[in-house]
Amino acid sequence: MMEQEIHAQAEAAKAASYRLAVLRTDERNAALSAMADALTAHTDEILRENAADVAEAASAGTRASYLDRLRLDEERVAAMAEGLRLTAALPDPLGREDYSVRRPNGLEIRRMCVPLGVIGMIYEARPNVTADAIGLCLKSGNAVLLRGGSDALRSNRVIADTLSHAAYGAGIPQGAIQLLAMKDRAAVDVMTHLTGLLDVIIPRGGAGLIRRIVESSTVPVIETGAGVCHIYVDRAADTAMALRIVENAKVARPSVCNAAETLLVHESIAAEFLPQMATLLCADGVELRGCANTCRILPNIAAATEEDWSTEYGDLILSIRIVEDLDAAVTHINRYNTGHSETIVTNDIRAAHDFQQRVDASTVYVNASTRFTDGFEFGFGAEIGISTQKLHVRGPMGLDALTSTKYLVYGEGQIRGSVPAKK
Amino acid sequence: MMEQEIHAQAEAAKAASYRLAVLRTDERNAALSAMADALTAHTDEILRENAADVAEAASAGTRASYLDRLRLDEERVAAMAEGLRLTAALPDPLGREDYSVRRPNGLEIRRMCVPLGVIGMIYEARPNVTADAIGLCLKSGNAVLLRGGSDALRSNRVIADTLSHAAYGAGIPQGAIQLLAMKDRAAVDVMTHLTGLLDVIIPRGGAGLIRRIVESSTVPVIETGAGVCHIYVDRAADTAMALRIVENAKVARPSVCNAAETLLVHESIAAEFLPQMATLLCADGVELRGCANTCRILPNIAAATEEDWSTEYGDLILSIRIVEDLDAAVTHINRYNTGHSETIVTNDIRAAHDFQQRVDASTVYVNASTRFTDGFEFGFGAEIGISTQKLHVRGPMGLDALTSTKYLVYGEGQIRGSVPAKK
Known part of the structure; x- marks a missing residue:
């Protein structure tokens, strides 16, 4: 009937x-x-x-x-x-x-x-x-x-x-x-x-x-729609820019699919960068969950589990992983992402190029927030959804x-x- | 295992x-x-x-x-x-x-x-x-x-x-x-x-x-691949061209998906056109199956059943239907085709345009054989298949x-x- x-x-x-x-x-x-x-x-x-x-x-x-x-x-x-x-x-x-x-x-x-x-x-x-x-x-x-x-x-x-x-x-x-x-x-x-x-x-x-x-x-x-989006902060990143981009991508509108869920940080800058990041995001009310190395630098945050890496929180939660190089960042992203949006923050032209070539996602950014992935921001004048x-x-x-x-x-x-x- | x-x-x-x-x-x-x-x-x-x-x-x-x-x-x-x-x-x-x-x-x-x-x-x-x-x-x-x-x-x-x-x-x-x-x-x-x-x-x-x-x-x-392809011979067709195209599309290689399976003929030319067509195709060894009106003009052929209209013979068999106008031809095609290739034979510019606009198929021809639907013939230099x-x-x-x-x-x-x- x-x-x-x-x-x-x-x-x-x-x-x-x-x-x-x-x-x-x-x-x-x-x-x-x-x-x-x-x-x-x-x-x-x-x-x-x-x-x-x-x-x-x-x-x-x-x-x-x-x-x-x-x-x-x-x-x-x-x-x-x-x-x-x-x-x-x-x-x-x-x-x-x-x-x-x-x-x-x-x-x-x-x-x-x-x-x-x-x-x-x-x-x-x-x-x-x-x-x-x-x-x-x-x-x-x-x-x-x-x-x-x-x-x-x-x-x-x-x-x-x-x-x-x-x-x-x-x-x-x-x-x-x-x-x-x-x-x-x-x-x-x-x-x-x-x-x-x-x-x-x-x-x-x-x-x-x-x-x-x-x-x-x-x-x-x-x-459409699932977004486990990453930001990779490279060793050659402008860290002030990285702070702005991570905060925007996580905090501005955490419920949407182009919000960031995981932060990857190059090991050579982690000890300096992560405490600044933690201070900023804690003031925004963000809960942080880190890998073992992250937890050594930020001893007050929770440990991330395997499940965290593939979770779209849609909320004020950010998982953090320290990676030894760009290759490890790309491997992590290609394993856990949903093919939505990924960002590298770097001033190194080779790192930017390699990241854009090797990351498998609909949109790969250099030095910009993941939040721009949207039909209006891309100049289409309309949006039916975001295909992953x-x-x-x-x-x-x-x-x-x-x-x-x-x-x-x-x-x-x-x-x-x-x-x-x-x- | x-x-x-x-x-x-x-x-x-x-x-x-x-x-x-x-x-x-x-x-x-x-x-x-x-x-x-x-x-x-x-x-x-x-x-x-x-x-x-x-x-x-x-x-x-x-x-x-x-x-x-x-x-x-x-x-x-x-x-x-x-x-x-x-x-x-x-x-x-x-x-x-x-x-x-x-x-x-x-x-x-x-x-x-x-x-x-x-x-x-x-x-x-x-x-x-x-x-x-x-x-x-x-x-x-x-x-x-x-x-x-x-x-x-x-x-x-x-x-x-x-x-x-x-x-x-x-x-x-x-x-x-x-x-x-x-x-x-x-x-x-x-x-x-x-x-x-x-x-x-x-x-x-x-x-x-x-x-x-x-x-x-x-x-x-x-x-890929299924092809119930049609040729519509319009009232304004060059009938000598129509004979060549139908024979080529049916006989040249009947087992392939871009071969024609059904011939639609405008009623105003059917009595003159169909006997010529039948003589030509019978000499090629083609079995014809017609609608009731076709069988009145070609009394020696078998009657087409409802199933014939949606069958890809892949063989020397052709179903034939007389239609009252272009609208009926388009309706028949959009109902029974597989979205592969369709041809109109006509010298009338309006009929050609309407047919190309209204027929729902990957390729809609005016005055050419359906057999050209192929990656090499289209200039791609290769073919993975034909998407329907x-x-x-x-x-x-x-x-x-x-x-x-x-x-x-x-x-x-x-x-x-x-x-x-x-x-």
């Missing part, structure tokens, strides 16, 4: 995707503007439904930080509308040609950027993701099937309804926006097996959710991540080889 | 991949040349092992066409060596920059082409795939874990041993080339669950093998398909936002 309902929604999205793929840029942009206006016009209704979600979650004893992510106010609704307008203003990712050749036989081959088709999004608490995802998918010519957090169901429903109504009124093909409106967790399993209907699933949420989807999905998945895998897209995902290609070949009757002689 | 052995091989490949990724272009190319020389030098040994595989398969009653694919001779070994030399001569896919920006805060961001890491290849009979795959993976800086057909195990082993020895002698890191040397089919299941060790699996073989891998693998898979999915790569895969990207960011101490005020 639920399975049939989800299939019907996916079929509708698929049918719409073919018509959506051939809409012009100005048609898609006009729809995004109309959708932004509709959000603003329906602010009261959206806040009413959201208040019901928040009240229900609160009465179930949900913790305050979670309620804060769930809660909308006028300002947040206005920000969603503004997000849609900014999306409309971005360059169209479709229709660009990224390869072309005229072959000796006269065939003219062009490779064009086209939509993926139907995108599945699975996400948790924040209802603003509903508006963001719909906006980015339509901008890139894709239909979308959304599965939001069940605590936010009323909010997601009113947002999706408001946007769908405005979109279809502005010429987006009926059915292009689909929200799964059941709370049943089994809906996720149905969704991850819609092979042939969904072209990709992008999960956004906790590590457990993402792992479960990656392991069970038969639809291709873009893995290597296939299709790696690192911050802008609109291009929601596209594929198609070869268009123009001939004048060319055939290949000769037809075998008649028998 | 077998699982541990495969894990150990994958770990060795992973360790080698980090060192391989930083080899220079000339180092990788020199290794490919040494490998080509080694193949030639070991021709006798390779032919001896291959003869044992062929003898065993023959005594097990394997059919002749399969034995022919399995069999090597001096010419085929020479062709493998020549393939490695051609691969060495191709441009290096690594190290190119495809995005760069200097941000307002002074950060310099560059996106570089890097290897995927470790590539898993699962394939069937032909032992030459072993040499091709090793060559293309090393050229693109990737380690490789190979699982060939068990009938070709002796041949694959001697080829992989010969190439590994030459490669390691020429500076390729030890362990970069791994062949699974067990016949047990369960090895494929172990391989498709090497998450974190393999970056991608590329299966090449029958539809059943590929489907099984796509459905069970937790490692990302690039789907939309993520990462679509259509013929050249060396670029074996690469990912890495952002290299250069800063001078930049931090993002301010660290929260001290408590």
Whole structure:
């Protein structure tokens, strides 16, 4: 029953995707503007439904930080509308040609950027993701099937309804926006097996959710979000700069995936550098956990266990390891990282180059905070998430991540080889 | 036991991949040349092992066409060596920059082409795939874990041993080339669950093998090969050209994935066109299966069933359907195709444009045979396979398909936002 309902929604999205793929840029942009206006016009209704979600979650004893992510106010609704307008203003990712050749036989081959088709999004608490995802998918010519957090169901429903109504009124093909409106967790399993209907699933949420989807999905998945990010302070580091970068990467926003989790320090500067670092971070309220050598220099901190090296704390905790050289730092990172963001602090050009070449991650920095890994900071004007895998897209995902290609070949009757002689 | 052995091989490949990724272009190319020389030098040994595989398969009653694919001779070994030399001569896919920006805060961001890491290849009979795959993976800086057909195990082993020895002698890191040397089919299941060790699996073989891998693998898979390709003969077609193209696409090499399986004909020309087509193709020995309207025009052919429309015959069989217009042709194709290659034959510019825009496939032709979909014909100089999915790569895969990207960011101490005020 639920399975049939989800299939019907996916079929509708698929049918719409073919018509959506051939809409012009100005048609898609006009729809995004109309959708932004509709959000603003329906602010009261959206806040009413959201208040019901928040009240229900609160009465179930949900913790305050979670309620804060769930809660909308006028300002947040206005920000969603503004997000849609900014999306409309971005360059169209479709229709660009990224390869072309005229072959000796006269065939003219062009490779064009086209939509993926139907995108599945699975996400948790924040209802603003509903508006963001719909906006980015339509901008890139894709239909979308959304599965939001069940605590936010009323909010997601009113947002999706408001946007769908405005979109279809502005010429987006009926059915292009689909929200799964059941709370049943089994809906996720149905969704991850819609092979042939969904072209990709992008999960956004906790590590457990993402792992479960990656392991069970038969639809291709873009893995996002896990960030065990490192900062390596080289022997040739400007230590004042290193202090600033480590503090920023750990303290500015510890809950996000581009925050640093582990500090690696070259042994020749550890005795001087680590006490300064400890003084600074302790004042910020950071808990430190060190390797045996670190604990000899900082006797008051806890010992790091093997588990610490692969843990994304998402909190004011930092693990510290002293390494004998750059090679040991690279080996540690390639063993424990999640392919997200890594930094070296150094003034040595060879060390910087080797580190950038040898570290296996989406983004490798020299002398900058890991916190810049983000679609807006990279100049994409939007962000769908941060891919920690290597296939299709790696690192911050802008609109291009929601596209594929198609070869268009123009001939004048060319055939290949000769037809075998008649028998 | 077998699982541990495969894990150990994958770990060795992973360790080698980090060192391989930083080899220079000339180092990788020199290794490919040494490998080509080694193949030639070991021709006798390779032919001896291959003869044992062929003898065993023959005594097990394997059919002749399969034995022919399995069999090597001096010419085929020479062709493998020549393939490695051609691969060495191709441009290096690594190290190119495809995005760069200097941000307002002074950060310099560059996106570089890097290897995927470790590539898993699962394939069937032909032992030459072993040499091709090793060559293309090393050229693109990737380690490789190979699982060939068990009938070709002796041949694959001697080829992989010969190439590994030459490669390691020429500076390729030890362990970069791994062949699974067990016949047990369960090895494929172990391989498709090497998450974190393999970056991608590329299966090449029958539809059943590929489907099984796509459905069970937790490692990302690039789907290849299935081709239910269509030719639509429009009302405005040059019918002499249409006859040439259909005959070429069906008859020239019916067993390959870019051969045509279904002919769609506009109703206004069907009565004139189909009898000419039938005369031509019957002389070629092609069996025709038609829709009800086709059978009224060609009363001697069999009726096509629903199953025919989604069947890749791989044989001299063609299904035929009369459609009322271009819209019906596009709808049929988007419903039954496998996303491979589709052709329209027309002199009408609007029909050609609409067809290319609306058909959802890797390659959409105007007035040319579907048979050109191939890495060499597209100018890539190599082919790993033909992707029928939309993520990462679509259509013929050249060396670029074996690469990912890495952002290299250069800063001078930049931090993002301010660290929260001290408590």
